[in-house]
Amino acid sequence: MARKAYPRRARVTGTLMLLVALGAAGCTGDPAAEDSPDAKPAGGQATTAQAEPGKYQTLPQPCRAVETGTLDAMLPGLAELDQEQRQKAYEGTSSVTYDSDRRTGCRWKVDSADAGHLLRIDFERVVSYSASVSDDARAQAVYGDRMKEADLPLPSDPREEQPERRADDSAKADRDEARATAPADDEAGQGASPETSEKPGKGEEEKGKGTGKSEEPADETVDSSAPAEGLEPRLLQELADDAFIDDQLTTSSSGSGQRTVTVVFRTSNVIVTVEYEAQPKQVAEVPDSASMQEKARELAVLLAERLSDV
Numbered sequence: 001m002a003r004k005a006y007p008r009r010a011r012v013t014g015t016l017m018l019l020v021a022l023g024a025a026g027c028t029g030d031p032a033a034e035d036s037p038d039a040k041p042a043g044g045q046a047t048t049a050q051a052e053p054g055k056y057q058t059l060p061q062p063c064r065a066v067e068t069g070t071l072d073a074m075l076p077g078l079a080e081l082d083q084e085q086r087q088k089a090y091e092g093t094s095s096v097t098y099d100s101d102r103r104t105g106c107r108w109k110v111d112s113a114d115a116g117h118l119l120r121i122d123f124e125r126v127v128s129y130s131a132s133v134s135d136d137a138r139a140q141a142v143y144g145d146r147m148k149e150a151d152l153p154l155p156s157d158p159r160e161e162q163p164e165r166r167a168d169d170s171a172k173a174d175r176d177e178a179r180a181t182a183p184a185d186d187e188a189g190q191g192a193s194p195e196t197s198e199k200p201g202k203g204e205e206e207k208g209k210g211t212g213k214s215e216e217p218a219d220e221t222v223d224s225s226a227p228a229e230g231l232e233p234r235l236l237q238e239l240a241d242d243a244f245i246d247d248q249l250t251t252s253s254s255g256s257g258q259r260t261v262t263v264v265f266r267t268s269n270v271i272v273t274v275e276y277e278a279q280p281k282q283v284a285e286v287p288d289s290a291s292m293q294e295k296a297r298e299l300a301v302l303l304a305e306r307l308s309d310v
Helices: 002-028 068-074 076-080 083-091 135-149 158-185 202-209 289-308
Strands: 103-111 115-125 242-251 257-267 270-280
Touching: 068 076, 068 083, 068 115, 068 289, 076 083, 076 103, 076 115, 083 103, 115 289, 135 242, 135 257, 135 270, 242 289, 257 289, 270 289
Parallel strands: none
Antiparallel strands: 103 115, 115 270, 242 257, 257 270
């Protein structure tokens, strides 16, 4: 009986070893499949990349961000104050905010014998609460809203302009070719269509009769509130990541005007606003747009440099 038990034990042991080998092969699987980029972690859930946080986590002290020399240039009334009053005016007034880590600001207001001036700066650190939207992307959207408020067009994607631009270029080329071949096809004006033939209009015929007086254009009303050409609200190309300048003039019934120049720029996830106002005290006097814009832009450049040191 003992001799018959040994072969049965050998067969059972061999079967167990075969099952163990097959189980190990099934657990191991294909190494190449595990390294596949389509492989998913345990549980069948794919990982989602978190959006990067913004560059800036803090903001500068706004009332210390503008040097006294800049304040002297932008607020002429400072020179008329005594030393104690001037020192207090330099300190400015902090803006009331509920979270100084997210938004800070400061304002300076000084009157002189000729005009009153107001300077206001504002720092806003934008934070995105969406895991899929970065702080920079959210700040860019907020900046876009500021542009809309100033009635400035949003910059379009150059890739979206290419098909339309190619169509315009093609149409222009066709028109140029038509003009170049027109003299050869229409010698001495023959074959010209009624639309293209040059005939004097009724008004031109009356001019040709001669009245002894030169024709003068009708008087046009010039809007003095509009900035001169080159000083209109526009994008600023060489300031931070995005920037624009706005210029608005409010004229009172006496004819004097209050001009407000605003520069807004974005650097990473921070949006900075410079607001500069001037109100002359003389009747029918209007603040100079070019001078105010230059001072506001110079301050914006200084603030962008100061922000880079934070």
